[in-house]
Amino acid sequence: MKMNRRTFLKTTGAAAMASALPISLVRMAFGEKSPAKDFSFAYISDAHIQQIEGSKFVRNWDMGLTRAIQEANLLTPRPDFFFFGGDLAQLGKREELDHGLEILSKLRGKIYYVMGEHDYYLDLGKYWESNISPLWYSFDHKGVHFVVLTSILTYDTWTHHTKWTTPMDRMLAMARLDNPEGSPFLVGEKQRAWLKRDLEKVDKSTPIVLCSHSPIQKIYKGWNFWTDDAESVQTLLKPFNKVTVIYGHVHQIQYNQVGNISFHAVMATAWPWPYPKSYVQDPSHLPNLTVPMNRADPFFERDATGWQFINLRTGNVDMHYQLPDNGNRSVVFNRKAGRPQDAKYQGVGSRVPPQTHY
Amino acid sequence: MKDIRKYSGVLLITLMVTAVLAMKFPAQADEFTKEDEARWTKEFMTVVNEGSKLFHSSSLGKNKVSCDQCHPNAANTHPETYPKFQKQIGRVITLFEMVNWCLRNPLEGAPLAADDPKMIALLAYIHYERRGVPLAPGKH
Amino acid sequence: MRTKARVFKQTLWAAVIAATLVTYAAFAAPLGLPPLPVPADNPITPEKVKLGDKLFHDKRFSSTGEVSCANCHDKEKGFTDGLQVSEGINKLKGTRNAPTVINAAYLHTQFWDGREPTLEAQSAGPFINPVEMALPNHEPILKIVRTDPEYLDLFKKAFAKTGNGITMKEVEQAIASFERTLVSGNSPFDRYFYGGDKTAMSPAAVRGLDVFINQGRCVSCHVIEQTQALFTDNRFHMIGSGAKQMPKNLDDLAAAVEDVKKRGTDIAVLSNEKTSSLGRYAVTRDLTDIGAFKTPTLRNIALTAPYLHDGSLKTLEEVIQFYNNGGREKETDPVPELLSGGIRPLNLSKEQEADLVEFLKALTSAEFAQK
Numbered sequence: 001m002k003m004n005r006r007t008f009l010k011t012t013g014a015a016a017m018a019s020a021l022p023i024s025l026v027r028m029a030f031g032e033k034s035p036a037k038d039f040s041f042a043y044i045s046d047a048h049i050q051q052i053e054g055s056k057f058v059r060n061w062d063m064g065l066t067r068a069i070q071e072a073n074l075l076t077p078r079p080d081f082f083f084f085g086g087d088l089a090q091l092g093k094r095e096e097l098d099h100g101l102e103i104l105s106k107l108r109g110k111i112y113y114v115m116g117e118h119d120y121y122l123d124l125g126k127y128w129e130s131n132i133s134p135l136w137y138s139f140d141h142k143g144v145h146f147v148v149l150t151s152i153l154t155y156d157t158w159t160h161h162t163k164w165t166t167p168m169d170r171m172l173a174m175a176r177l178d179n180p181e182g183s184p185f186l187v188g189e190k191q192r193a194w195l196k197r198d199l200e201k202v203d204k205s206t207p208i209v210l211c212s213h214s215p216i217q218k219i220y221k222g223w224n225f226w227t228d229d230a231e232s233v234q235t236l237l238k239p240f241n242k243v244t245v246i247y248g249h250v251h252q253i254q255y256n257q258v259g260n261i262s263f264h265a266v267m268a269t270a271w272p273w274p275y276p277k278s279y280v281q282d283p284s285h286l287p288n289l290t291v292p293m294n295r296a297d298p299f300f301e302r303d304a305t306g307w308q309f310i311n312l313r314t315g316n317v318d319m320h321y322q323l324p325d326n327g328n329r330s331v332v333f334n335r336k337a338g339r340p341q342d343a344k345y346q347g348v349g350s351r352v353p354p355q356t357h358y
Numbered sequence: 359m360k361d362i363r364k365y366s367g368v369l370l371i372t373l374m375v376t377a378v379l380a381m382k383f384p385a386q387a388d389e390f391t392k393e394d395e396a397r398w399t400k401e402f403m404t405v406v407n408e409g410s411k412l413f414h415s416s417s418l419g420k421n422k423v424s425c426d427q428c429h430p431n432a433a434n435t436h437p438e439t440y441p442k443f444q445k446q447i448g449r450v451i452t453l454f455e456m457v458n459w460c461l462r463n464p465l466e467g468a469p470l471a472a473d474d475p476k477m478i479a480l481l482a483y484i485h486y487e488r489r490g491v492p493l494a495p496g497k498h
Numbered sequence: 499m500r501t502k503a504r505v506f507k508q509t510l511w512a513a514v515i516a517a518t519l520v521t522y523a524a525f526a527a528p529l530g531l532p533p534l535p536v537p538a539d540n541p542i543t544p545e546k547v548k549l550g551d552k553l554f555h556d557k558r559f560s561s562t563g564e565v566s567c568a569n570c571h572d573k574e575k576g577f578t579d580g581l582q583v584s585e586g587i588n589k590l591k592g593t594r595n596a597p598t599v600i601n602a603a604y605l606h607t608q609f610w611d612g613r614e615p616t617l618e619a620q621s622a623g624p625f626i627n628p629v630e631m632a633l634p635n636h637e638p639i640l641k642i643v644r645t646d647p648e649y650l651d652l653f654k655k656a657f658a659k660t661g662n663g664i665t666m667k668e669v670e671q672a673i674a675s676f677e678r679t680l681v682s683g684n685s686p687f688d689r690y691f692y693g694g695d696k697t698a699m700s701p702a703a704v705r706g707l708d709v710f711i712n713q714g715r716c717v718s719c720h721v722i723e724q725t726q727a728l729f730t731d732n733r734f735h736m737i738g739s740g741a742k743q744m745p746k747n748l749d750d751l752a753a754a755v756e757d758v759k760k761r762g763t764d765i766a767v768l769s770n771e772k773t774s775s776l777g778r779y780a781v782t783r784d785l786t787d788i789g790a791f792k793t794p795t796l797r798n799i800a801l802t803a804p805y806l807h808d809g810s811l812k813t814l815e816e817v818i819q820f821y822n823n824g825g826r827e828k829e830t831d832p833v834p835e836l837l838s839g840g841i842r843p844l845n846l847s848k849e850q851e852a853d854l855v856e857f858l859k860a861l862t863s864a865e866f867a868q869k
Contacts, residue, residue, distance in 0.1 A: 052421050059842065060423075060464070063833075070835040071785050076748055176414060178430035223430050271427065274434035280491055281431070295434060298464055299446045299718040301839030324786050325839060448711060448722040462712065 039142050042075065042309040044068050044107070045085025045248040046268030048118065049100040057099055060301050061090070064269035065100065067324060068307040069107045079309055080141065082109045085248035085266050086116025086152070086213035092171050094127055101132070112139075116213045116248065117152035117185070117224075122171040124159070125150070136191050138198050144207045144312060147198065151187045151212035151227055152249075158183035177223045177273070184221060184228040185214040192229065195236055207242040207315030215247045217256065217263060220276035220284035225250050237261055242315040252304070253321060255331045256287035257339035263287070264310075264319045264331060264340065272296045272304030291345040293326070300325045402482065409483030412476055419465025425480075428464065432487040439497040450496075453481060528683030528863070530692050532726045534603055540618065540671045542678055545656040550676025552652065553669060559639045560631035562587040567624065567673070570596040576801025576866055577680065582809035586630035593767065593774035595809035598802050600866060601795050603678040606732040610791045610807045613763050613781045617674035622666055623764050630768070636666050643669065682797060682863035690860075692725065699860045706857025709850045714821070716854075718840060719793045729797055729861070734790035737841050738825025739806040740775035741834035744789050755783065777807065788836055798866055800859045814855045822846045 047065040050058040072082070084104065089096030097119065104111065113133035115125060125135055135150040153159075154174075164170040173179055187195075202208065210216070216233050219225035227233070237243045243261040251273040254265035275292050276284030286292070296304035306323035316333035319340075323329065330343040345352045413432065416422040429435055440453040447459060454477055458469035470477040527533050536542055553559075557566045570584040571577045577599040579585075584596045594610055602608065608620035624630040625639060633639070643649040644664050654660050657668045687707070689698035699707070710716045720729045745751040754773045758766045758780045767774045778787035791807045805811045811820055811827075823829050824843035846854070 050422060058421050058423060063837065063839070066835050067837075074748060074751060074785065076752075176426065178426060273428070273430065276433075279431045279433040279487070281487065281489070297445065297718075298428070298460065299715070299840050301464075301842075303839065322785065326786075328784070328786070443724060446718050448717045448727075449724045463715070 037143050037315070038311065038313050040077070040079045040309055040311050041081050041083065042072055042079040042109075042307065043083045043085055043246065043266045044072065044104075044269060044307045045083075045114075045266045046087045046116070046251055046270055047084075047100055047103075048087055048090045048268070048270040049096045049103075050090035051093055051095050051099070057096070058090075061270040062099075062103065064271075064302060064305050065103050066106075067302065068269045068322075069103065071322060071324070072307060072309075073106070073108050075309060079109060082107060082111045083211055083246075084111055084113050085211070085246070086114045087118040087248065087268075087270075088116070089119050091168070091175060092119055092122030097127060097132070112146075112148065112211070114148050114211050114213055114248070115150040115152065117174050118171075120150070120152060121159075121174040122167050136194060144209060144315065145202045147195065147208065147210045149187055149191055149195065149210065149212045149233075151185060151191075151214040151216060151233075151247075153186045153188045153191075154183040155186065178279075182224060184226050185224055186228050187212075187216070187233050188229070192232055192236065195233070199236060199240075202240070204239055205241050207312070208237065208240050208244070209312070209317065210237065210243065210245045212245065212247050213249050215250065215254070215263065215265065216245050217258070217287075219250075219254070219286060220282070222279065222282050222284075223273075223276060225276060225284075234258060234261060244317040246310075246317070246319075253293050253329065253331070254287060254290045255319075255340045255342075256289055262317060262333060262340050264317060266308055266319075267304075267306040267321055267323065269305055269307060289339065289341075291342045291351060293329075297325075405479050405482045406486045407483075408475075409479035409481070409486075412480055413483050418476075419461060419467030421466045423465050425460065425465075432484045435484050435488070436497075437481075437485050437488050438491045439494050442496045442498070453484070457481065457484075527726075528681060528688075530683035530685065530688030530727050531601070531604070531681060532728070534678060534681060536678060537616070537618075540674060542675045543656065545652070546672050546675035547679055549649075549652040549656045550672035550674070552649070553643075553673050554676055556642075558642055559625055559633065560587055561633055565631050567621075570624075570630075571599045573866075576600065576798050578802045580803065582804050584630070586624075586627070587632045590629040590632075592627075592629045593769070593771050594807055595804060597794060598798060599677050600680050600682050600863075601728075601797050603681055604728050604795070605730065605792075607792065611763070611767065611778045611781050612734060612792050613767075617677050618667075618670040621670045621673040621677075627764055627768055636669075639669060640664065640666065682866055685797065685863045686860040687857070688727070691722070691727070700856060702853045702856040703860040704857075705850075706853035706855070706860075709846065709854045710857055713846060713850065714844060714854060715840070716821075720796050729795045730793040732793065734778040734787055734792050735838040735840065736777070736787075736789040736834070736836055737791070738820070738834045738837055739791065739810065740777065740789055740808055741825075743771050743775035743808075744834075744836075745772055745776070754780075771808075774808070789834070790838065796858060797861050798863060800862050801866060814858050815851070818846070818851045818854050822851060 044065070048061050049065065050061055052058060088100040115128060115133075115135050119125070119128055129135060136148055138145065138147040140146070159170070164173075173181060174183075176182070199208075214227045215225055216227050216230050218227070218230055238259060241260065245261060245263045246266060247263070248266050248268070250265045251268035251271065252265065252275060253267065254263070256263040272293070274295075275286060277286060293304055303325040304323070305325075306321055308319055308321045311318040311320065313333070316335070317340075318330065318332040321329045321331070327344070329345065331340045332343050333339070334341040412418060413425045416424045418424065425432075437453050440456070441450050443449065444451045444456055444459075447455060454472050457477065457480055461467045461469055554567045554571075557564055559566065565587050570579045572579055578596040581596070583594055584592050586592065597610065603617060606612075606615075608614045608617060614620040614623065622636065625633050626635060643653065644661055650660055653664050653668060656672060657664070659668055686698045686703070689695045690704070691707070710720075711722070719731050719733070719735060721727065721731050722729070745754055750772065754770070754776055757770060757773050760766075763780050767776070767780055773780060775789060778790040778792070779785070781787070800814065803812060803814070805814070805817050811817045816827075820827055821841070822844045823831070825834060825837050825841040826832075
């Protein structure tokens with residue numbers, strides 16, 4: 001049968017390619033035929049829309065989100081849906097959330113939302129819950145069980161402390177990444193209980209994708225690259241064969257494998273963050289697997305920022321980072337090794353030189 | 359014999375005057391006193407803390423962006439590598455010129471003079487957060 | 499040592515030193531430029547340069563016998579043609595503005611979209627492009643150079659090749675060698691910045707240099723470095739030029755890519771405005787490169803109007819305004835969504851804009867300046 005675009009798209013489960021390539025090239029790049037269960041979705045995260053005053057917003061972050069959306073709209077075949085990974089606003093203000101949603105409205109596709117701390121700590125999620133999305137939920141798609149958690153909660157004593165004279169005080173305290181008086185992220189007992197009940201209905205062989213904002217790992221506490229009850233959440237995920245955790249917040253490429261769980265960080269559209277190792281006064285634990293990105297050039301505002309699309313191949317995640325100012329990177333699940341692997345920039349022994357200047 | 363007595367008298371008086379003066383004005387030896395050191399360190403940390411406040415404030419530029427949004431704990435500023443060739447300026451510069459580049463560009467604000475107290479405070483904080491790292495001028 | 503012998507020895511040494519200095523001077527780059535990159539398999543010789551010069555100006559290498567490289571790369575016009583987009587045989591219009599050959603030897607890729615890696619490779623393209631010289635293939639060129647007695651003599655001297663030993667490789671190498679002699683530095687800027695002559699630029703140009711480095715932010719792409727300035731980073735950026743022609747949706751984009759694949763990049767981009775506006779994307783098929791064009795050098799920029807890949811801006815003043823507006827001709831135009839992250843409104847005053855233009859004029863080298 002002669003392949004044309006329409007017949008190709010009808011074969012659902014085709015993996016997405018980064019650019020609008022004609023069909024034949026897509027087939028060449030992927031080689032083998034993909035089983036029906038495979039599908040693609042895309043992830044845009046950490047937009048940090050920041051109000052200067054009135055209707056003036058920081059142009060740099062606006063451009064980051066705008067570009068990601070424009071590129072995502074050119075993605076072909078179309079991804080099944082999108083995620084927004086959290087931190088739509090910088091200080092949780094209604095104006096910022098609304099401006100962000102206005103930009104996001106240009107995205108062609110359904111969007112599932114994940115809550116970030118910059119969205120939460122001003123009004124404790126009130127506007128988000130009533131206008132955007134529930135804070136935790138799950139759904140099934142083509143045989144994969146998706147779970148979304150709000151993993152940026154923290155201890156009630158901090159959240160409701162009397163030292164916050166206004167909600168903005170609390171928001172500013174959580175917004176400052178290196179705040180020595182911050183408080184570690186939590187999924188919390190309530191959500192863990194909900195997660196346990198939710199997962200009880202799921203078969204152990206069903207692939208699970210958990211979308212959260214904080215890493216569900218303990219990487220660097222000083223910058224809240226951290227989830228205090230990470231182990232408890234991981235324990236709930238242990239019984240399942242294929243689990244992937246996708247998280248935002250860190251504004252950099254990270255990936256890891258802990259037992260049966262793959263971890264993937266998504267890029268920010270707004271700005272990159274340094275790797276924790278570059279703060280020498282404090283130890284940190286970036287997963288050894290991760291090949292870090294090079295230090296960004298601050299002149300090029302999109303350097304080390306981007307978005308990503310994910311191909312779910314038989315239940316494991318292949319993450320394809322779309323980086324407007326850098327060589328795109330792919331972190332693909334290596335079935336033999338049982339963990340994610342950077343397709344181009346290899347491990348410590350054979351690292352491509354530029355990936356060492358951070 | 360008479361001369362020696364005269365001179366020893368002068369010598370004795372000189373010694374006594376010196377002893378009195380030495381008590382009033384302690385010997386200007388090479389060691390710093392512990393009190394001086396503590397006081398000077400405190401003065402320095404005052405400026406470091408002032409710098410930390412500025413580094414984390416949203417009023418340095420005109421768009422509410424603060425330095426720590428890209429540089430938490432002043433990470434990735436690499437002060438130990440200056441002076442170095444700076445691509446964004448096209449020549450070898452010292453750190454304060456790069457701070458000014460950031461003030462003008464990501465923060466969309468105005469540059470500061472090298473000896474502006476605000477600049478000195480920012481530099482003190484940036485260097486302090488990188489203490490212990492060996493000098494590597496020119497390193498990229 | 500006896501006087502006569504000493505004098506002889508001194509004279510000999512003086513001669514040796516003089517000879518060494520002359521040789522060095524012959525290879526030293528002009529003030530403000532780095533050493534000239536020359537490929538190991540094509541060293542420059544006077545014979546190759548003479549041959550390349552003749553090939554460059556030979557109108558017989560076109561279907562109508564009226565177009566040579568020099569038509570679009572005219573020495574009197576800064577090695578461009580002063581037109582918005584170049585015209586080939588029968589005044590057929592292409593889609594792109596002719597880049598200057600001056601200092602092209604320093605570029606890492608050739609053409610606005612970098613589709614050819616070397617001067618050698620670039621030189622072969624225009625001969626067979628339907629809107630340029632429009633030859634069906636390179637055979638007509640080879641026929642001439644293998645039979646014309648003047649060419650036979652020049653090829654023999656340059657490459658020790660004759661008859662069917664003369665191939666397009668030698669043609670390309672000769673043209674490239676000629677082009678490698680078209681380098682220029684020692685402009686008023688160079689004398690001011692690297693030569694220490696503080697009177698070499700006007701006060702306005704000096705102020706313009708400050709704008710160039712600081713508020714104008716030009717220096718990050720139009721590179722000036724500590725000891726030399728190429729005024730290009732050899733990278734590709736989407737600055738907002740051609741935003742209006744760019745495909746707006748998936749179908750248009752797919753059609754443009756099909757066109758490139760079917761007819762080849764060289765022919766597709768010069769015959770179709772929409773395809774041309776894709777820029778580097780047509781070569782790499784990477785969304786990063788969509789609408790991105792190579793940073794041209796600014797040396798001799800005052801001689802090479804009009805500007806941008808499509809010649810859409812006629813004067814330097816218009817170019818400065820375009821950048822001041824953050825990659826838009828008018829402040830009221832929409833901001834292109836796929837703009838390179840380095841392009842943003844600059845808030846320059848009218849005086850700063852004028853000073854910047856004065857600075858750009860100071861980048862003209864005397865030997866190419868218009869009389």
